[in-house]
Each structure stands twice: as structure tokens, then as C-alpha cells.
Amino acid sequence: MLRKRQGAGLEANRREDLLRAAARLFVEKGFAATTTRDIAEAVGMRSGSPFYHFRSKQDLLKAAMIEGLETGYRRLQAASAGLVDPEQRLRVMIRTHLGNLLEGDCQVPMLLYESRSLDAAARAEIAAVSDRYQAVWQATLDELAASGRLRSSSQPLRLLLFGMLNWTTQWYRRDGELSLDEIAEAAADHLLG
Amino acid sequence: MLRKRQGAGLEANRREDLLRAAARLFVEKGFAATTTRDIAEAVGMRSGSPFYHFRSKQDLLKAAMIEGLETGYRRLQAASAGLVDPEQRLRVMIRTHLGNLLEGDCQVPMLLYESRSLDAAARAEIAAVSDRYQAVWQATLDELAASGRLRSSSQPLRLLLFGMLNWTTQWYRRDGELSLDEIAEAAADHLLG
DNA sequence: CCTACCGATCGGTAGG
DNA sequence: CCTACCGATCGGTAGG
Numbered sequence: 001m002l003r004k005r006q007g008a009g010l011e012a013n014r015r016e017d018l019l020r021a022a023a024r025l026f027v028e029k030g031f032a033a034t035t036t037r038d039i040a041e042a043v044g045m046r047s048g049s050p051f052y053h054f055r056s057k058q059d060l061l062k063a064a065m066i067e068g069l070e071t072g073y074r075r076l077q078a079a080s081a082g083l084v085d086p087e088q089r090l091r092v093m094i095r096t097h098l099g100n101l102l103e104g105d106c107q108v109p110m111l112l113y114e115s116r117s118l119d120a121a122a123r124a125e126i127a128a129v130s131d132r133y134q135a136v137w138q139a140t141l142d143e144l145a146a147s148g149r150l151r152s153s154s155q156p157l158r159l160l161l162f163g164m165l166n167w168t169t170q171w172y173r174r175d176g177e178l179s180l181d182e183i184a185e186a187a188a189d190h191l192l193g
Numbered sequence: 194m195l196r197k198r199q200g201a202g203l204e205a206n207r208r209e210d211l212l213r214a215a216a217r218l219f220v221e222k223g224f225a226a227t228t229t230r231d232i233a234e235a236v237g238m239r240s241g242s243p244f245y246h247f248r249s250k251q252d253l254l255k256a257a258m259i260e261g262l263e264t265g266y267r268r269l270q271a272a273s274a275g276l277v278d279p280e281q282r283l284r285v286m287i288r289t290h291l292g293n294l295l296e297g298d299c300q301v302p303m304l305l306y307e308s309r310s311l312d313a314a315a316r317a318e319i320a321a322v323s324d325r326y327q328a329v330w331q332a333t334l335d336e337l338a339a340s341g342r343l344r345s346s347s348q349p350l351r352l353l354l355f356g357m358l359n360w361t362t363q364w365y366r367r368d369g370e371l372s373l374d375e376i377a378e379a380a381a382d383h384l385l386g
Numbered sequence: 387c388c389t390a391c392c393g394a395t396c397g398g399t400a401g402g
Numbered sequence: 403c404c405t406a407c408c409g410a411t412c413g414g415t416a417g418g
Binding site: 046052 | 403404405406407
């Protein structure tokens with residue numbers, strides 16, 4: 001019984017290893033340019049072994065995306081749920097989102113771009129998780145718009161805001177001049193009055 | 194002589210056809226997921242024929258990127274060069290950039306993302322063309338900052354601005370609610386006071 | 387620009 | 403999770 005539980009735990013660990021390696025490689029080289037052999041090698045397996053844990057390469061992508069999104073969602077909730085003032089909450093959310101993007105080893109929005117490689121069913125599953133993430137933002141932006149602390153309607157604003165933040169994955173460098181705190185502040189300042 | 198010139202013209206046309214098809218497919222499916230056979234088929238050629246015009250698949254990507262960037266650069270210059278007021282110029286540049294991104298059939302910034310598939314020499318060539326494009330923006334943003342019409346330093350701002358604009362390729366729909374004019378205005382308003 | 391083709395690679399599977 | 407393998411596909415070339 002104990003051995004059985006331990007076995008299942010180890011197996012789950014290997015699955016996690018594969019997911020992390022896959023996410024990193026998919027972001028780095030793109031889904032199509034990453035081979036399942038690359039992923040296997042990254043975790044010290046032989047070429048056929050990933051298929052013991054995942055049915056297909058697409059399945060690996062789907063699982064990596066969903067896990068990345070859910071981790072980000074949990075972090076966002078944990079950081080912002082207690083904040084009553086919507087402006088302060090937005091600032092914390094922006095900083096948390098940048099952390100989700102740039103402090104981990106998997107840049108989810110760039111991964112999301114790869115959903116073109118999935119079938120409609122998988123894309124729908126991912127869109128559902130992604131929508132939850134968006135909804136948290138929309139609620140706070142609506143709150144700010146209602147109290148007059150945003151100039152314009154809040155839906156196009158959400159899209160422009162996500163653009164500012166998500167595009168950082170294209171130019172941010174850990175050893176660059178700007179810290180995440182500074183970027184977060186600049187983005188928030190340009191949004192709020 | 195006339196026939197010769199005509200022949201060269203037709204050949205150049207086929208080359209252009211290949212470039213346009215390649216750019217569209219590379220954006221749509223990604224570089225690695227697009228086969229040279231896809232590109233050949235898109236212009237009615239057989240699988241080996243693209244290699245009469247281009248040495249390799251990478252060469253096609255490089256040429257498509259450079260041409261896209263140069264076309265965009267020309268449009269940007271043509272639209273903005275005559276404008277003296279920097280604020281008005283910035284607004285026109287924003288609108289023109291959105292046109293470059295979303296009115297053509299090749300979304301250059303998303304193509305730029307594929308430069309990871311090129312070698313260092315090709316990447317450097319592309320970076321040089323891209324830098325010229327950026328420099329036009331930086332000059333106008335500096336001018337605005339110097340005259341106090343921008344809140345913060347203008348270099349991080351340029352990056353955030355490009356994020357707002359380039360990310361539109363991820364959500365903009367031609368038949369959606371927002372027009373390019375409206376998006377351009379919203380972006381400009383959130384940048385300027 | 388086409389025909390015919392090659393060598394390499396890749397996702398995935400059977401069987402243990 | 404490994405070994406051994408298959409069928410398909412792909413970038414690219416020779417020769418015309």
C-alpha cells in the first residue's frame with residue numbers, strides 16, 4: 001500500500017518533469033520545432049517513453065498550457081483577493097501578472113499562441129481556463145471605470161493592457177535595466193490617470 | 194531584349210508570389226509547421242520549384258521578414274514625415290503601424306518572433322532593418338518627452354506602446370466591434386495626457 | 387520550373 | 403519505462 005502510493009507519487013513527478021520541460025522547450029523553439037525526443041532527453045528518458053505519460057505531443061502541449069494557466073490564476077487570486085481598493089488591486093494584479101510571465105520558466109501567453117496546433121476541442125478547453133483569468137481583470141477594470149478612475153471604456157483597455165504586459169516577454173531581460181517592479185509601475189501609471 | 198526583360202519580370206513576379214504566400218503561411222501556422230510544399234502549392238508550383246528561387250526555407254523566411262519590414266518602414270515614413278507637431282505625428286504613426294500589422298496579409302511582428310529559426314547572421318540583418326523602424330518611433334517619443342507631453346521617460350514607454358499595438362494581432366478581428374481608427378485613438382489617448 | 391528521388395527525422399507503437 | 407522499429411513526411415538536389 002505504501003509502496004503503491006510511493007510509486008504513484010514518483011510517476012506523477014515524472015509527469016510533472018515532462019510538463020515543465022515541454023513548456024520550456026515549446027516556448028523556446030515553438031511547438032512544431034520541438035521534438036518529443038527533445039523533451040524526453042531533457043528529462044533523461046528514451047524517445048518512446050513520454051508516450052507512456054501522454055497520449056500524444058498535442059496532449060503534452062494542452063496539459064502544459066492548462067497547468068500554466070491554472071498556476072497563474074491561483075497566484076493572481078492569492079495576491080489580489082483581499083484588496084478592497086480597486087486601484088491598489090489593479091497595481092498588484094499587474095505586478096503579479098508580470099511575475100507569472102517572467103519569473104517562472106514558462107511564458108504562458110507565448111504558449112497560448114501555439115494553440116493553433118491543437119484541435120477545436122482542446123482549444124475550447126484552454127479558452128475556458130483563459131476566460132476565467134480574463135474575467136478577474138475585467139471585474140477590476142469595470143470597477144475602476146464605474147468609479148471614474150479610468151478614462152475610457154474598460155474592455156478595449158483590457159486588451160491594450162494585456163498587450164503591454166504580454167509583449168514584455170519579447171524584450172524583457174532579467175539582467176536588463178528595468179525591474180519588474182518598474183515595468184509594473186510604468187504600465188499602471190499609463191493606465192490610471 | 195524585350196523578351197529577356199519580360200522573362201526577368203515574370204521571374205521576379207513568381208518570387209514575389211512565393212514571398213507573399215510564405216509570409217502568410219509562416220504567420221498562420223508558424224515557420225516549422227509550414228512545409229516548403231505548402232508554399233509551392235499555394236502558388237501552383239511543384240514541391241522542388243521554390244528552391245529555384247530561394248536557396249533554403251530559412252532564406253524564404255529571411256526575405257519575407259525583410260520585405261515586410263521595409264514595406265512597413267516606407268509606409269510609416271510616407272505617412273508621418275511631413276508632420277511637424279509631434280503629437281499629431283505620433284497619432285498618425287500609431288494608426289499607420291496598426292495598418293501595417295492588420296490591413297496587409299502579413300503580420301510582421303509575429304513573423305519577427307520566428308527569427309529564432311534563423312542563424313545569427315540572418316538575425317543580425319533583420320535586427321538592423323527593425324532598428325531603423327524603431328528609431329523613427331524613438332525620435333518622436335523623445336521629442337514629446339522633451340516638450341513635457343509625456344509623463345515618463347520615453348524608452349520603456351516605446352516598448353509598452355509596441356506591446357499594446359503588436360498584441361492586437363492576437364485579438365483584432367476585421368469584423369469585430371472595434372475599428373483600427375478606434376483602437377489607434379484609444380492607444381494614443383492612453384499614452385498622451 | 388518539373389520529375390524523380392534521397393537521406394534524415396519524426397511521432398508513435400508493440401512487446402516486454 | 404526501454405528496445406526496436408515502422409510509415410510518413412520533409413528539406414533539398416540532380417538532371418533536364
